[in-house]
Amino acid sequence: MDRKTFIGNVWEVVKREIRIIRQRPLYLLASVGVIIVNAVFYLTFFRDGLPYDLPVGVVDEDHSSTSRNFAEQLNSTQLSEVIYFDDIHAARRAMQTGRITSFVLIPEHFNNDIQANRRPHIQFYVNSLYFVGGALSYKDLLQMIHLTNGAVQREVLRAHGVNEREIMNRIQPIVIDAHQIGNPTTNYGIYLNNILLPGILAMIVVLITVYTLGAELKYGTSRHLLKVSGDSIVVALTGKMLPYTVLFTILGISLELLLFVWLRYPLAGSVWPMFLDILLMILASQAIGIFIVELLPILRLSISIGAIFSTLGLSLAGFTLPVEAMPRWIGAWSAAFPLRHYYMMFVQEAIYGSGFSGWWQEVVHFLLFLLLPAFGLRRLKSAYTLQNYPRN
Amino acid sequence: MKTNYIRQWFADWYSIFVHELKMIFSDEGVLVIFFLGGLIYPLLYNFIYHNGLLDEMPVAVVDNSAGSYSRRFVRKLDATRECAVAYDCINMPEAEKLMQEGKVHGIVYFPSDYDEKIVRMEQSPLCTYADMSSFLYYKCLTMGCNFVMLDELHEIQAEHYAAAGYDAEVAEELIAPVEIDESMPYNRSFSYTIFFISAALLLVIQQTLFYGSSLLAGTLREQNRSFVSMAEGLQDLGVGRVVLGRGAAYFAVYMVIGPLVALLIPWLFHLPQQAPWWEVMVLLTFFVVDCIVFSFTWSTLITRRETVFVLFLFMSPICIFLTGFSWPQTAIPGFWRVFSYLFPSTFGCRAFINLNTAGGTLATIAPEITAMTIQTVVYYFLASAAIFVENKVLEHKEKIDALRDEINRRRGLKPIDA
Structure with missing residues (x-):
């Protein structure tokens, strides 16, 4: 042909x-x-690129200004939306049904223990079956708890007369400047x-x-x-x-x-x-x-x-x-x-x-x-x- | 009269049931989809996602500081499960080249004054660069570096307080006044396997059932012997019999395949099985019935055998995203959330994850079961209506054909053979 x-x-x-x-x-x-x-x-x-306002449970057994403050701060982050639960069982059930991706348990006497330097334990549970939601909540919660720790330290240092800039340097001696190559907004x-x-x-x-x-x-x-x-x-x-x-x-x-x-x-x-x-x-x-x-x-x-x-x-x-x-x-x-x-x-x-x-x-x-x-x-x-x- | 009707009903139902079973088992294509597709997909996915974890991801380090603090950071990073320090580079271009070649998926950069700043008690930044070609790379670098950073924060602060003359215990109270207990039940290590397979198993049931039954419906329509004509001679009252009879055949088949997928596969691959087998069976029963009437309704759109794949294969990835297993349910835009209510998988997969992987009870998944029941009722009526309408259309078409033949005969033409 x-x-x-x-x-x-x-x-x-x-x-x-x-x-x-x-x-x-x-x-x-x-x-x-x-x-x-x-x-x-x-x-x-x-x-949206990233999920916002993930439902995060808070079980507040302390009912103090510190614990309320913690929950409010968490609620004000872009990533989390706080839902209150009366006890740990209700929160666990909500996590099991996928209604919330994680929850925090603030124990009784939390505020008093902090004031008395008794180092109370704060517990958090993450449902890692829901990948993106779980991982993001985990990150957010970890950050909030470290901020709480920093806040306590700040009060003490302030009382010692340390100035604000130095306080920040003390609390956070190193910071990570994260760059995402090819997707700068982590979208x-x-x-x-x-x-x-x-x-x-x-x-x-x-x-x-x-x-x-x-x-x-x-x-x-x-x-x-x-x-x-x-x-x-x-x-x-x-x-x-x-x-x-x-x-x-x-x-x-x-x-x-x-x-x-x-x-x-x-x-x-x-x-x-x-x-x-x-x-x-x-x-x-x-x-x-x-x-x-x-x-x-x-x-x-x-x-x-x-x-x-x-x-x-x-x-x-x-x-x-x-x-x-x-x-x-x-x-x-x-x-x-x-x-x-x-x-x-x-x-x-x-x-x-x-x-x-x-x-x-x-x-x-x-x-x-x-x-x-x-x-x-x-x-x-x-x-x-x-x-x-x-x-x- | 009444007993007669009931007896007739059951006789019709039974003959339709047997007929449909025969059709299923005499069609290789349907058998391939039901039995091979239904079992091969879960097996393949288990092999693909076998490890499910990205451990020891290679990372390049550019340490311009080269002091004891930066070295300690690098050492700790290497010790994390997430990252392995694979290359020590002299400068950024070298590290960037390694990342572009895919030899590393993250870079950690220490500026030359990193150590100095820490010693001077100034805030000292370090830079990380993540390869965003996969989110898993990003997750590994971020988690690895964050764990090390938190640990370093603690250690450096302790050193600072010790230098300032504080007692170690007092310093500890200052640095970490609150202790953290974290717990990640269900999927402790963020394993991709558990996350993906848990959601995919029930979706495989829905999709194979839909593709298989549509294949059969398409074949019958192609050969002009659609099941809807079975209602003929029943004075339009036989629709219920047709749906229930055909449905029972698929139910019988999927009560074999379902447990293989939802019980045997997780057992074979040591995936979490937190629920007793009979609770999974209860869920399967609701889910399979829902999937059957769902498939009956939508397969009305399939007029030829193979077109179901060409037209609807893309629905599988869409359905899996709609379950909210990856992108969280609460972040799904409103319109798509409503759209997701069309599919049994939206509720079935969630229920399976919550029941079998997260160890809930039947009470935990009651909302999903309720939703599936509502879907079943709605789809049952839609499937019946579809048969009724299609039957009418066919009858109408026959009449038109007969008329056309009559006209042609009068005009002296031969009847057209379809």
Whole structure:
């Protein structure tokens, strides 16, 4: 086949595919519709960046000005909202039902014990099952208790005539000046959305690729496809994929623009490598989709495999639990997921702004994915010609 | 008459129940989702999150002070569970390069006057830089450094008071007039495994049940033999039988899969099992029934077999965030909180976490059980209404088809084969 007929045939397949997309609303619904729903969901869900006013229980058995002051101070922090409980049992029940993330028990004679230098114990309980809420409450409570300690010391030092600046130096001889590289405001939404939304796009790409290729078999239209493509599986696949590549690229670039330009998510490098990143992720995911259908030319099985693959990708990309914390034989598999490489390239470009030298290896990984479909071309062609696999 | 009706009801119910069971067990795709999906996901997640902890995270230190205080800080940091001091760098660019290469995930920087300031009794700052590519890195660096800082505060203050001639005991009373007892029940070490798996197990039940039953519903619709036509000949009164009969089939299957997921998996992987097995079974019963009518209602939207994955797979991550296991329930925006009431998992997962992992009782999870019961009732009526409407639509369509054929016949055309 010469070049002219090749391009001509691909164009015919493209036109055929566009007709299919127009006939069934499923394709646009499952791509454009799904990505819009997800973008709206995650961007509004995490809009605060950090949770505010977490319910924290206080059991005040002392009822003194010191204990009330402690609770009021805790209530005035941005992170906590105090709920009072009569006794420890009620507080424990509330924690068990997830109503509060933690509680503090201020014992009887707390104030008297402080005044008499008897060093009372303050107890706090944190429900660490609710990760973010638990960890934040823990941090807030720890800080409050140390402030309380400082306040007592301050009173004593004041009585000794020490000046305010020196008091502060005494109470807090060292301070930590914390910097968060790539997310200066410690925004949980920025952290998750940066990878979750491309992850959802990768999921859509795999599912739609598998579906559109498998549907040719299921509805017995594969021979027609081969006829249009001049009996070339390469032409057939190229033509079938092209409209989706264009569609997904538009979606991907819109996503990057939405995050980095419109919402101004922190970006140390430039937005162009991010466009490249998402384009390569889309191509790699399409290659994976083709490969799955080549291995299993039965729509219902390949779509199940595609579904399992896509959901695992969200975990194995390693942006929640890092790959090095997984068992080694599992962590090694993360390389098989395009989202993993998207994430690695994102870290280099968006967090460190390292440029080409930082992420060229990820590009090589992405390109390796593109070789995958070559291994099963013959198998897919025979399945398309013979239609010898069960349809349902 | 009355006994006749009841007998007929049970006969219909039974035949629909058996029919649906046969359908489930003769469909490989559904079996793969129910049995493989339902069991493979929990297994895989347990393997992935096996350790669940990020210990000894590598950290680089840039110590421009190089005095005894900064060295003591570094030594203590290395001793924490969270951090391991992996590199001692001469300057910041070197440390930054290590972080960019992913060799360290945090940097601790001591300015050259760190020790001097402490000795002069001035406030002495040190800087930390956290790799924010994962929040777990941030958590490790922050917790490790904060623990050491609190310890150092104590020690440095004690030294200062001793230098000022205070008695050690008096100094201690000044430095820490209040002692802290902290207790983190349920998940002491903030293990990712316990946190994630506890929430994910029941979600797997809901999602596989939904995908599987939608797959079957889609297949039947594709082949024009939707279960709604089963109500035919029952004068539109058979809707209850259809829902309850089909539901009973899924209930039978999921009363096998459910315990495997919610009881066997935690047992196999030594996850916390604080509740007696029968309390988990009570929760499962409410949850599975709720999931069944939920799936019946929403699967009305599925007209072809495989489309359920293409259209609804993305709902799994959304559902898990809606349970409030990660982003706290109280911080979920109002609209999404209302939206979350649509899903059984919102209540089921919370109830499971509180019951099985936090060791509550059935009384603890009563609010969730109540919510699931309300959902069940609402979804039961919605599922019945969906069947009723779909039946009407189908009847209507048949009439139209018959009319069209009639017209075509009169015009001398052959009837169109669908």
